[in-house]
Amino acid sequence: MNIAFSAKKSGIFNKMDERFARAEIFLIYHTEDHTFSQADNTSSQEAAQGASIKAVELLVRNEVDAVVTAKCGPKAEQALEAAGITVFITDQKTVTLALDDFLQNHPQEL
Amino acid sequence: MTIAAASGKGGAGKTFIAVNMAAAGRISLFDLDVEEPNAHLYFPGNQVSSRRVCRSIPVIDEKQCTLCGECSRFCAYHALAVLGSTVVSFPELCHSCGGCTRVCPQAAITETDMSIGSVIEYEGTYAPLVQGISDVGTAVVPPVIHQAAGFIDPDQLAIIDAPPGNNCPAMAALSYADFVLVVAEDSPFGLHDMQYLIRALHAACKPFTVIANKAQQSFGGLIEQYCRDHQFPFLMSIPDEPEIRSAMSEGALLIEKDPRYRRIFDQILESVTKEHI
Numbered sequence: 001m002n003i004a005f006s007a008k009k010s011g012i013f014n015k016m017d018e019r020f021a022r023a024e025i026f027l028i029y030h031t032e033d034h035t036f037s038q039a040d041n042t043s044s045q046e047a048a049q050g051a052s053i054k055a056v057e058l059l060v061r062n063e064v065d066a067v068v069t070a071k072c073g074p075k076a077e078q079a080l081e082a083a084g085i086t087v088f089i090t091d092q093k094t095v096t097l098a099l100d101d102f103l104q105n106h107p108q109e110l
Numbered sequence: 111m112t113i114a115a116a117s118g119k120g121g122a123g124k125t126f127i128a129v130n131m132a133a134a135g136r137i138s139l140f141d142l143d144v145e146e147p148n149a150h151l152y153f154p155g156n157q158v159s160s161r162r163v164c165r166s167i168p169v170i171d172e173k174q175c176t177l178c179g180e181c182s183r184f185c186a187y188h189a190l191a192v193l194g195s196t197v198v199s200f201p202e203l204c205h206s207c208g209g210c211t212r213v214c215p216q217a218a219i220t221e222t223d224m225s226i227g228s229v230i231e232y233e234g235t236y237a238p239l240v241q242g243i244s245d246v247g248t249a250v251v252p253p254v255i256h257q258a259a260g261f262i263d264p265d266q267l268a269i270i271d272a273p274p275g276n277n278c279p280a281m282a283a284l285s286y287a288d289f290v291l292v293v294a295e296d297s298p299f300g301l302h303d304m305q306y307l308i309r310a311l312h313a314a315c316k317p318f319t320v321i322a323n324k325a326q327q328s329f330g331g332l333i334e335q336y337c338r339d340h341q342f343p344f345l346m347s348i349p350d351e352p353e354i355r356s357a358m359s360e361g362a363l364l365i366e367k368d369p370r371y372r373r374i375f376d377q378i379l380e381s382v383t384k385e386h387i
Contacts, residue, residue: 049187049249050188054188057182057191082198084194
């Protein structure tokens with residue numbers, strides 16, 4: 001399973017970006033081998049409109065199954081649902097804390 | 111000749127200037143602030159017609175679609191996306207260019223009309239009023255503005271109540287103006303937003319003059335001073351008087367309540383038309 005975290009910059013100890021679609025980067029955790037990869041979201045960040053749709057397309061290309069973020073708009077929700085990506089809301093401030101939060105609260109997802 | 115009342119900031123007094131000037135001169139009024147039209151509240155009249163404004167949005171035939179993604183790659187506005195085993199369309203983001211219908215190799219995309227607003231005509235006591243009004247939730251409003259502006263007769267005098275700011279709706283409305291009255295609230299906030307509007311007007315090569323509204327002693331003629339310093343045309347200051355505020359909150363025309371103002375609005379109109387006809 002691949003879990004994406006909306007983050008401000010690369011590096012797992014760095015801050016989560018509270019916004020889903022306008023996050024600079026997605027850090028993707030692979031549960032099979034406990035590794036991280038990343039997907040650059042700057043082109044969605046700079047989009048005049050439809051950023052959330054672009055961001056979801058990026059996640060689809062990266063075969064993401066779930067996304068952990070603090071906030072998610074109605075268009076993003078609609079697109080994520082169509083793509084079959086589950087959303088988990090967190091208020092944790094860094095990627096590692098958000099991952100711990102996710103693993104503790106949703107062990108059944110793994 | 112078409113004169114528009116515009117402002118960088120909302121609540122600066124565009125509608126106040128537009129309705130009183132139109133009533134004083136018995137000039138057709140066009141409320142192009144389609145996201146929140148309010149000129150009709152001040153401009154007495156009866157509705158005579160209402161027409162829907164529609165634009166084209168894509169419809170995807172899922173049986174024909176092979177999920178190739180050509181449409182979503184083409185769409186600059188991200189109104190279409192191939193997600194999983196379906197194409198999701200977001201009509202509110204679509205700009206109706208029709209490109210997706212052309213690039214689809216399966217010819218699986220056709221177009222249908224979506225309502226985005228209406229244009230309402232009023233037979234006013236003073237003059238006709240045409241109002242554009244967008245449907246709630248419509249993100250792309252310039253088509254409503256263009257439809258309403260289609261009623262402007264360029265050979266007659268016309269007044270536009272423009273949307274605030276310097277964004278797409280404001281510039282769409284101002285594209286019909288021969289001359290712009292920049293209504294600026296006499297405050298630091300009003301000055302800041304006026305600077306942006308003036309930059310947009312320069313870029314669009316629109317002649318303008320500035321009216322400082324709600325002028326207060328405490329700010330010491332901020333807008334007027336700025337215009338003098340930068341050699342921008344400045345027409346007049348309208349003081350922040352309680353009777354203006356009460357006329358506006360009652361939905362009344364100030365020229366009806368106070369004949370002194372009838373002269374002021376005649377004067378505005380005269381100075382604008384004299385110089386620019």
